[in-house]
């Protein structure tokens with residue numbers, strides 16, 4: 001069996017042909033194709049405004065800046081996430097405060113969140129990890145009481161819903177990443193969503209050198225260059241056509257794993273809260289001896305991936321004051337990391353390959 005990659009995007013002749021057509025128009029920096037891409041988010045996700053951006057790390061940074069969050073402010077982030085969520089807060093000059101996560105849905109532990117709010121807390125970034133979320137009504141209630149802004153990191157959860165609303169459209173600002181391994185990709189890239197015209201205008205200026213449009217040289221505010229490109233938009237528009245098929249296939253893959261493996265007492269799966277209709281970016285399993293299983297699968301040419309490494313343990317923050325820890329040991333996050341493994345979850349995974357993976361895992365536990 002040839003190597004089974006943990007995750008690969010679904011890219012084919014459709015993107016290749018379309019990008020050629022767009023390049024021939026000779027506008028490479030964002031123009032009509034990017035506008036089309038942005039507008040599709042407005043209609044598909046029922047958000048008033050959308051801004052395409054060079055990547056979602058910059059998107060989170062822009063969201064914080066739009067709220068004037070910076071030096072002296074605290075922003076609550078989950079202990080389990082891709083490090084970009086935390087680094088965007090540091091980029092803005094604020095302090096990330098590390099919150100424990102829930103064992104079942106891997107999202108913010110709201111009891112811990114309540115405890116770590118301080119006078120300096122200006123925003124919270126719920127990360128909808130692997131397409132799941134916490135109780136966003138509860139999160140809203142707590143946050144409103146303390147006037148804390150909600151910025152949704154929906155990088156991994158495009159298409160998932162909470163109470164019938166799309167993740168990414170529930171907080172004041174939200175957004176998706178289109179990095180190469182995401183549900184849909186533009187290589188690098190992201191989209192920011194908001195219902196506030198004021199915030200949208202501020203964020204547009206932030207990505208365009210402090211200008212409200214291109215071609216003028218009077219700059220209203222301090223800005224950066226986080227623009228999109230027409231090539232990214234061309235790929236993105238084809239990817240958006242494929243989104244529903246990708247989500248259906250990823251759910252099918254997850255259901256196959258669940259059906260094939262849930263009889264094994266050694267294995268457990270993530271559990272979503274009832275009001276969350278998740279998407280299955282990756283299919284994750286939790287096992288006691290994950291490193292042994294990982295090696296066993298590697299020998300069979302099956303690639304797996306660890307769950308995100310806890311932020312509180314990241315070497316890059318060790319002996320620094322860049323993050324604020326609120327627990328000596330984040331036991332739940334550590335346990336999730338020590339047991340969690342992401343199985344192959346690509347759109348292109350074949351039935352034959354998946355049967356081979358499931359049989360291999362069964363074989364490991366029989367031994």
Ligand SMILES: Cc1ncc(COP(=O)(O)O)c(C=O)c1O
Pocket residue numbers: 055056057058081082084085127153155156176177178179188189190
């Ligand atoms: C949860 C999360 N937040 C933020 C990011 C950053 O997005 P990007 O790579 O588009 O900057 C990613 C992915 O890369 C992510 O998975």
